[in-house]
Amino acid sequence: MHETVPIATAHGKMTEQEQRELDQLLDLDRHKLSVVPKKKMTPSERWMKYLGFPGGILAFLLIYYMETPAGLSGAGQSVMAIFALALIWWVTEPVATFVTSLVLMILLVCLDGWDQKNVLAVFGLDVIWLNIMAFILSSILVKTNLAKRIALNLIVRFGSSAGSILLAFVILQLALAPLIPATAARAVMTLPIMMVVAAIYGATSDHPTNFGRNLFLQNLMGINIFSSGFMTGSTANLIAIMFINTMAGEKIYYTDWMFASLPVILTTMLISWFIGPRILFPLKPEETKPKIHGGIDTLWRQLDRMGPMTFSEKKAAVLFGLVVFLWVTDRFHMSWFGFEVDPVMAAMAGAVLCFIPKIGLLQWNEADIPWHLMLFSTGAYAGGMALDSTGAGRWAIQQIFGMFRITRDINFWYVYVGVIAIMIYSHLVFTSKTMRTMILIPFFILLAKQLGYKATSLALPAAFCIDWVIGLPISAKPNVILFGTGQYSVLDNLKYGLIVATIGLVLFTVAGLTWFRFLGITP
Amino acid sequence: MKMKVTLIKIFEFNNMIIAGAFSPRRNANLSQFSRTAAKIAIFVIALTLSIASFSPPASADFRAFSERVELSADGGAVSKISLVGDGAAGAMIPCSFQKASSASLGSGPSETALEIRNRGGANFIIVPAGVVQASAPVELTCKVSDAFDSAEASVTDFGNITGKYSFVNSTGQKIGSFEVTVVMPEGFLVNAVDEYQPKLSKNDPNDPFTLSVIGGRRAITLKCSNLKYGDRASLKWRMKSGKRSWGLLLLFLIAAAWYLVVFRDIINPRDHREHGHEKDARAKDLPDGGRSGANDGAAAEKK
Numbered sequence: 001m002h003e004t005v006p007i008a009t010a011h012g013k014m015t016e017q018e019q020r021e022l023d024q025l026l027d028l029d030r031h032k033l034s035v036v037p038k039k040k041m042t043p044s045e046r047w048m049k050y051l052g053f054p055g056g057i058l059a060f061l062l063i064y065y066m067e068t069p070a071g072l073s074g075a076g077q078s079v080m081a082i083f084a085l086a087l088i089w090w091v092t093e094p095v096a097t098f099v100t101s102l103v104l105m106i107l108l109v110c111l112d113g114w115d116q117k118n119v120l121a122v123f124g125l126d127v128i129w130l131n132i133m134a135f136i137l138s139s140i141l142v143k144t145n146l147a148k149r150i151a152l153n154l155i156v157r158f159g160s161s162a163g164s165i166l167l168a169f170v171i172l173q174l175a176l177a178p179l180i181p182a183t184a185a186r187a188v189m190t191l192p193i194m195m196v197v198a199a200i201y202g203a204t205s206d207h208p209t210n211f212g213r214n215l216f217l218q219n220l221m222g223i224n225i226f227s228s229g230f231m232t233g234s235t236a237n238l239i240a241i242m243f244i245n246t247m248a249g250e251k252i253y254y255t256d257w258m259f260a261s262l263p264v265i266l267t268t269m270l271i272s273w274f275i276g277p278r279i280l281f282p283l284k285p286e287e288t289k290p291k292i293h294g295g296i297d298t299l300w301r302q303l304d305r306m307g308p309m310t311f312s313e314k315k316a317a318v319l320f321g322l323v324v325f326l327w328v329t330d331r332f333h334m335s336w337f338g339f340e341v342d343p344v345m346a347a348m349a350g351a352v353l354c355f356i357p358k359i360g361l362l363q364w365n366e367a368d369i370p371w372h373l374m375l376f377s378t379g380a381y382a383g384g385m386a387l388d389s390t391g392a393g394r395w396a397i398q399q400i401f402g403m404f405r406i407t408r409d410i411n412f413w414y415v416y417v418g419v420i421a422i423m424i425y426s427h428l429v430f431t432s433k434t435m436r437t438m439i440l441i442p443f444f445i446l447l448a449k450q451l452g453y454k455a456t457s458l459a460l461p462a463a464f465c466i467d468w469v470i471g472l473p474i475s476a477k478p479n480v481i482l483f484g485t486g487q488y489s490v491l492d493n494l495k496y497g498l499i500v501a502t503i504g505l506v507l508f509t510v511a512g513l514t515w516f517r518f519l520g521i522t523p
Numbered sequence: 524m525k526m527k528v529t530l531i532k533i534f535e536f537n538n539m540i541i542a543g544a545f546s547p548r549r550n551a552n553l554s555q556f557s558r559t560a561a562k563i564a565i566f567v568i569a570l571t572l573s574i575a576s577f578s579p580p581a582s583a584d585f586r587a588f589s590e591r592v593e594l595s596a597d598g599g600a601v602s603k604i605s606l607v608g609d610g611a612a613g614a615m616i617p618c619s620f621q622k623a624s625s626a627s628l629g630s631g632p633s634e635t636a637l638e639i640r641n642r643g644g645a646n647f648i649i650v651p652a653g654v655v656q657a658s659a660p661v662e663l664t665c666k667v668s669d670a671f672d673s674a675e676a677s678v679t680d681f682g683n684i685t686g687k688y689s690f691v692n693s694t695g696q697k698i699g700s701f702e703v704t705v706v707m708p709e710g711f712l713v714n715a716v717d718e719y720q721p722k723l724s725k726n727d728p729n730d731p732f733t734l735s736v737i738g739g740r741r742a743i744t745l746k747c748s749n750l751k752y753g754d755r756a757s758l759k760w761r762m763k764s765g766k767r768s769w770g771l772l773l774l775f776l777i778a779a780a781w782y783l784v785v786f787r788d789i790i791n792p793r794d795h796r797e798h799g800h801e802k803d804a805r806a807k808d809l810p811d812g813g814r815s816g817a818n819d820g821a822a823a824e825k826k
Binding site: 043046047049050053054057058060061064065068070071072073074075076094111112390391394 | 680681683712713714715716730733734735736741763765767771772775776778779780782783786787789790
């Protein structure tokens with residue numbers, strides 16, 4: 001590759017100023033994830049922040065003091081009120097998101113929504129541990145400059161424009177989805193590369209730009225949505241298949257799932273890639289090129305200056321590769337080792353290796369762990385789990401279905417659109433894909449049977465939407481990890497997520513009328 | 524009498540077998556120990572068969588069992604049981620509470636008192652033969668004084684009182700459809716359902732209980748089907764007064780008003796300058812001492 005680009009001759013040497021500027025840009029120590037960034041706000045964001053605090057309180061008071069609905073428990077009502085307050089505060093950010101989480105946890109306990117023991121136990125959940133371990137692993141890629149090398153390679157090959165580099169990430173996430181089922185693992189792998197690319201394009205946590213918003217949110221979409229392109233994309237997909245198999249007696253094969261779902265997913269992602277930088281977060285002309293003097297040529301020179309891979313980089317690659325290997329080969333662990341290595345344990349083993357003297361690469365102080373993000377996640381998960389445990393989430397879903405007044409003579413397509421909409425948008429309330437699947441898929445199977453249709457006509461398209469958890473940073477593990485970069489706000493996430501989710505709803509409806517019908521899924 | 528005849532017949536049959544099996548011609552050297560063991564084994568089989576002869580015929584069962592427990596604030600309750608099924612041989616209906624004071628059949632002038640018998644620590648309502656019929660439901664009423672502990676000492680954190688209901692099918696008959704509704708005392712609401720049985724199954728992950736309002740009072744209904752002999756249906760819940768504290772409302776309203784007054788500077792850029800320390804802190808983080816950032820901020824504000 002170096003032969004095709006004459007670095008030394010065509011581009012000359014880097015000036016001292018260019019070098020200093022580039023070093024400063026790529027110095028990720030200045031943008032540590034563990035430091036809470038200070039954000040500049042637009043006037044509309046200021047208003048939202050100002051009104052968000054009383055707005056959240058108003059929502060809380062309305063729900064908490066209304067007469068308890070017939071099917072809801074007292075604890076369920078309290079949890080709904082608290083979650084509404086937290087949701088408004090997370091979106092409008094009158095206080096930092098992790099402070100809102102702490103408020104939520106205090107209110108859950110003090111208002112008898114959920115036991116203190118349960119609330120505090122959320123900090124010990126696998127998702128929190130995976131996050132901590134993932135950030136340690138991510139730190140070695142940053143510290144050894146391996147992330148910088150990969151990102152530079154990606155940019156010099158695809159980064160002639162912002163559009164092409166964003167597309168490169170879409171393709172990267174598509175390639176990783178069938179290989180690594182754990183969405184959090186995919187987020188961890190690509191996060192350091194995203195951070196370096198964002199820095200080169202001038203997007204940092206201190207100075208977020210629309211390029212950063214597009215880059216991180218598009219990767220968030222890719223990581224989650226591509227999981228629904230493959231039956232093994234997530235555990236929740238497999239649970240849905242189990243329900244369809246046992247309750248409806250219909251067998252779904254890997255290829256059935258892929259052929260039906262993947263075209264819709266690909267179309268959605270391409271539309272998302274197209275509208276993101278053009279309509280949702282339009283890029284200014286200066287944001288479409290790397291923010292360095294000399295552009296791509298300078299990056300080529302920087303890559304050349306880095307020389308061949310250092311021993312530390314190789315070590316980091318091996319350590320990280322080992323964890324990825326364990327993630328990818330999880331189905332063979334039992335036959336190889338006699339036990340299964342869970343993704344969290346694999347990441348933990350990798351983290352242990354990172355800290356071992358002589359073998360490892362990291363000192364504890366160098367591990368960039370955003371603890372504020374852990375607190376935010378803990379509160380968010382506690383809220384979601386309390387909603388589920390008190391039956392409040394289930395009650396809310398039943399109310400929505402009750403509004404439709406579904407009878408046997410209703411048009412199938414009304415029900416179909418309702419089912420897809422509920423499946424896609426319900427992730428805003430339920431923070432667990434598994435719980436959503438456990439509650440909704442059996443319900444849709446029974447609904448299809450009641451209406452006299454094949455169970456798969458509703459349940460399978462609904463199962464394709466399980467992984468569309470794209471609306472909020474609390475909706476899924478990768479969302480939490482990417483939100484930690486401070487490159488976008490909760491509102492940005494909600495805006496992009498809801499628009500893409502609505503595009504998905506339209507595409508799934510069109511697919512139901514055409515492609516799924518052709519495949520014999522819908523009547 | 525029936526048991527005696529059965530046992531005699533079984534023993535006669537056993538003696539015939541033992542006589543044949545241990546005859547001197549076939550096995551003269553069989554030890555005394557083996558002979559005793561064989562006799563014990565046969566006796567156990569005989570006993571089992573005898574007990575089995577006492578179990579009700581397979582066809583006899585209750586098609587529907589429906590109970591409504593209306594709790595009162597003093598801890599007492601009235602339990603109304605509705606039964607449909609085969610009651611030709613009479614029935615012993617287990618009562619879920621320890622202190623069942625009186626039971627009756629029907630209501631009004633036709634009300635008949637029923638016996639409550641305690642066996643092994645559990646109360647049973649004795650229903651005479653022929654009362655329960657397959658054609659129409661029969662209503663039993665039972666008064667209970669210990670449905671839950673209403674004493675102040677039993678009120679746990681957040682004013683919760685724990686309530687329990689447990690039905691073990693010891694009627695000797697299968698119950699086709701089982702339903703129990705527990706109506707909370709006036710002014711109480713169900714705060715949480717902590718335990719229930721039957722548990723969620725893989726094929727039907729919906730909770731077996733539902734919450735509702737009956738006559739303005741909060742209620743939990745538990746439904747299940749095919750309750751076999753020994754199967755259990757149970758609920759454990761927390762209930763408390765439905766009144767909410769107005770102090771919290773006041774506190775939150777004050778907090779909202781305080782925020783709107785104290786944080787006006789968020790929407791007012793002029794006031795925002797007073798918070799220069801925030802900008803200073805940010806400026807320290809920026810490579811150019813915050814000059815570009817400050818300019819960007821001013822530009823954004825101008826927009």
